[in-house]
Amino acid sequence: MAETTLLKAEERDKTGKSLARAIRKNGQIPCIIYGNKKEPLAASLNAIETLKLYNSGKMLSQLIDVETSKGEKFKAISKDVQLHPVKGNIIHVDLLRLGDDARISVEVSVSFISEENSPGLREGGVLNVSRYTVELDCPATNIPELVEVDLTGLEIGATVHLSDVKLPDGIVSAVTDRDITIASIAAPKSAEEIEALDAADAEAPEAAESSEGGEETESTKEENSDTSDPEEKE
Incomplete structure (x- = not known):
């Protein structure tokens, strides 16, 4: 059966975008914990430990032992992990609090x-x-x-x-x-089918080469001249 992992959650009273940015700069990830008929709990998770779990590929299927800064312990599972659209790092996590008999x-x-x-x-x-x-x-x-x-x-x-x-x-x-x-x-492919696929693969690079070297269109010029940082467009 699936193993569990421990995440410590630092409880917080306030929410908001400015606070979330400050939390991330401090090496933490904003988190909301809900479920099991209890009030939603705003918290923050250690970024390194959370990223380690995410990179394991099991974050959305592995049971998590949560321990809050106020000493509360319970089991949870990740329901949503939001990533930065450019950097790809985790910017927010939703955890579902589980009861003893939860399915x-x-x-x-x-x-x-x-x-x-x-x-x-x-x-x-x-x-x-x-x-x-x-x-x-x-x-x-x-x-x-x-x-x-x-x-x-x-x-x-x-x-x-x-x-x-x-x-x-x-x-x-x-x-x-x-x-x-x-x-x-x-069924395995016949020799004729394999030859046809090989021929199609051989023709593809030739077709690509023939399409190169044409005039630069206005849209291409605009794309090539756009060197702005994608993060500035957020």
Whole structure:
């Protein structure tokens, strides 16, 4: 099951853009914590620790142990992470406070196993992946690290749906109006198809070269002359 990580939240009484900027300059990230039938709590998180969690790729699916500056402890999960449009750094985080019996919907990564036991793949078939993640409804304290899709016995033309995957007890698909297609095994391309693709790839650079060297249009001149800092346009 998914591990948890600790984030310390410094509670604050005031909000606003000017205060948020000051918080960021101080190495913190503005945060709002809500849910579990409690009043929203304005806080700030350590930027380094938050970025470390974000870079792990698990921030929106990993359970977080929150400890506030006033000593309150509870579990939460990230519901929204806002990034700076130019710099790409985190500028705000929304955390959902969770109760003991809470259920949540999270995106969980898909992993394919036993490819060597798939007759279709052994015969040269191609695994076409439709979904690299699936949305699951699960207890907040029982979030899977990933969903394993066993390809054993699958022939060319086979399709794998989420309903074909054995999920842990108490965990179901968060999508209830349809069965999610995860992957399929397609027939290998014929020699003629491969040759046609190679020919198309060879023609593409020639077409690109023939289009270069033309007259510079007004729009191109304007684009080339625009050297202003994108941050100044915010």
